Every structure is written in structure tokens, then in C-alpha cells.
Amino acid sequence: MNTAIEFRHVRKTYGDTVVIPDLNLKIETGEFVTIIGSSGCGKTTALKMINGLYEPTDGDILVNGENIKEKDMIMLRRGIGYAIQGSVLFPNMTVEQNISYVPSLLNKKDRKKTAQAVDKWMEMVGLDFSMKERYPSELSGGQQQRVGIARALAASPDILLMDEPFGAVDAITREQLQSEIKTIHQKTGITILFVTHDIEEALKLGTKVLVMDRGEIQQYGTPKELLQDPKTGFVERLVEKQRRMCFLPEGNLKDCEYCGAVCGSPKE
Numbered sequence: 412m413n414t415a416i417e418f419r420h421v422r423k424t425y426g427d428t429v430v431i432p433d434l435n436l437k438i439e440t441g442e443f444v445t446i447i448g449s450s451g452c453g454k455t456t457a458l459k460m461i462n463g464l465y466e467p468t469d470g471d472i473l474v475n476g477e478n479i480k481e482k483d484m485i486m487l488r489r490g491i492g493y494a495i496q497g498s499v500l501f502p503n504m505t506v507e508q509n510i511s512y513v514p515s516l517l518n519k520k521d522r523k524k525t526a527q528a529v530d531k532w533m534e535m536v537g538l539d540f541s542m543k544e545r546y547p548s549e550l551s552g553g554q555q556q557r558v559g560i561a562r563a564l565a566a567s568p569d570i571l572l573m574d575e576p577f578g579a580v581d582a583i584t585r586e587q588l589q590s591e592i593k594t595i596h597q598k599t600g601i602t603i604l605f606v607t608h609d610i611e612e613a614l615k616l617g618t619k620v621l622v623m624d625r626g627e628i629q630q631y632g633t634p635k636e637l638l639q640d641p642k643t644g645f646v647e648r649l650v651e652k653q654r655r656m657c658f659l660p661e662g663n664l665k666d667c668e669y670c671g672a673v674c675g676s677p678k679e
């Protein structure tokens with residue numbers, strides 16, 4: 412397995428405040444990593460250091476084996492999609508223009524290729540083609556979120572960073588978007604890092620879950636590992652409800668819907 416992203420002794424401080432003391436982590440190519448932790452623990456900071464929006468105070472970050480310090484930032488960001496909560500679309504551009512923005516830069520004169528990319532990603536995120544001419548203000552929150560994801564994917568990145576992308580949408584749309592991003596991951600095999608506040612979402616989507624507290628890794632493992640063998644009290648408290656869900660009242664253990672195996676044990 413190749414390593415898509417590696418943090419080597421990464422430290423990040425803002426003034427006197429140490430947000431990330433010493434982060435060491437290897438993320439394998441093709442992994443869907445959900446990142447969860449207490450508020451302010453440095454999840455967004457970690458994400459933004461990968462695409463160079465923030466610079467580490469110390470240490471190194473490698474993307475596909477290359478130290479990002481030695482890379483051209485524009486080239487680095489072209490290979491890394493970035494989708495965040497809420498609409499960050501260009502307000503004066505149509506849906507089609509928003510999605511085709513980066514592909515048209517990359518494809519230059521090949522308009523057909525760009526148009527094909529727009530269609531492919533609109534279909535993949537569940538956007539009707541009739542919306543191509545609309546402006547962001549004429550879309551619902553969920554539709555705007557879909558355009559944002561399609562735009563991030565249209566540049567064909569091999570890494571996609573998502574910072575609470577479904578935080579601002581209603582429960583039904585959220586569930587639809589979750590299953591769409593899961594399908595996209597399965598179809599494309601790209602590496603995804605996905606920050607969330609919702610443990611259920613983290614366990615449902617992640618092939619690996621990264622639990623952080625105060626800039627430190629509490630656990631990095633599969634949903635099954637987190638449920639069966641929480642390494643710290645913090646992780647144990649985080650997954651407590653989900654573990655209980657695997658336990659049937661009559662005393663039998665049921666196959667857990669998250670980890671696909673018996674993972675809970677009676678609390679009482």
C-alpha cells in the first residue's frame with residue numbers, strides 16, 4: 412500500500428498556544444478517513460496544513476511521498492480537492508461554470524473534455540442537468556453542497572479534504588449525501604479525509620477513524636477496532652452509545668450495523 416499523506420513530527424502553534432504538539436501519522440492511499448474529536452482540538456488545522464493553507468510551525472508533511480515544502484503550492488492544491496461546510500461557490504457563476512472552473516484551466520482548449528467532466532460529476536453527486544444554468548442563490552443548501560463537492564472532484568484530485576461538508580444540511584439530505592460520498596469513494600478509490608462532529612457519521616463513512624483530543628491522536632483505526640477495543644477513556648466515551656446499540660436486551664449480541672461483527676458487551 413502506498414502512503415497518500417504522512418505527518419512527521421508536525422507541530423503547530425498560534426502565538427504561545429500549542430494546538431498540535433507532535434503529530435505523526437501515515438494515511439494509506441484509498442483510505443476514507445473520518446476525523447473526529449473535541450471542539451478546537453486541531454482537526455481543521457491539520458487538514459489545512461495538508462493543502463498548504465496553513466504552514467506547520469515545525470515538522471514535515473508528505474503528500475504522495477513528496478515533502479510539500481518543496482512543492483509548488485498551485486500544483487499541490489490542484490491535486491487536492493477541498494470541500495467545506497456551507498456554500499463557497501462563486502456567486503456570479505452558474506452551476507456549470509462553477510464546476511468547470513478548474514477542468515477548463517486544465518483542459519485549456521478541449522471543451523468537450525470539460526463538458527464531459529461536468530456531466531460526470533453532476534450525475535455522481537445527484538444533481539439534475541437542468542440546474543446547469545442556475546446561480547448558487549437559486550439553489551437549496553443541499554444542492555449548493557452538491558455543487559461544492561462536484562467542483563472539488565471535477566479537477567480529478569487523488570485526495571479530497573472535506574471539512575464538515577454536511578454540517579449545514581437537514582437530516583434527510585445529509586443521509587443522501589453520505590451515501591453519495593461513500594459511493595464516490597468506492598467508485599473512484601480516491602483518498603478522503605473527512606472532518607465531522609458526529610460519531611455515527613464517522614463510523615458509518617470511515618474505512619478508518621482518526622480520534623483527536625487537544626492536538627493528539629487518541630486512536631487511529633477501523634470503526635470495528637474503535638468499537639471493540641477503544642484505546643483511551645476518551646474513545647470509550649465517544650463510542651459508548653454505538654457499542655450499546657449492538658447489544659440486544661435478551662442478552663444476545665447482535666451483528667453490529669457499523670462494524671459488521673459482534674462488538675458490544677452488556678454495560679450492566
Ligand SMILES: Nc1ncnc2c1ncn2[C@@H]1O[C@H](COP(=O)(O)OP(=O)(O)OP(=O)(O)O)[C@@H](O)[C@H]1O
Nearest residue numbers: 425430448449450451452453454455456457606608
Ligand atoms: N488562524 C488562527 N489563529 C489563531 N488561532 C487559531 C487559528 N485557527 C485556529 N486557531 C485556534 O486553534 C485551535 C484549533 O482550531 P481548529 O479550527 O483546528 O479546531 P477544530 O478541531 O477544527 O475545531 P472545531 O471542531 O470547533 O471546528 C482552536 O483553539 C482555534 O481557536
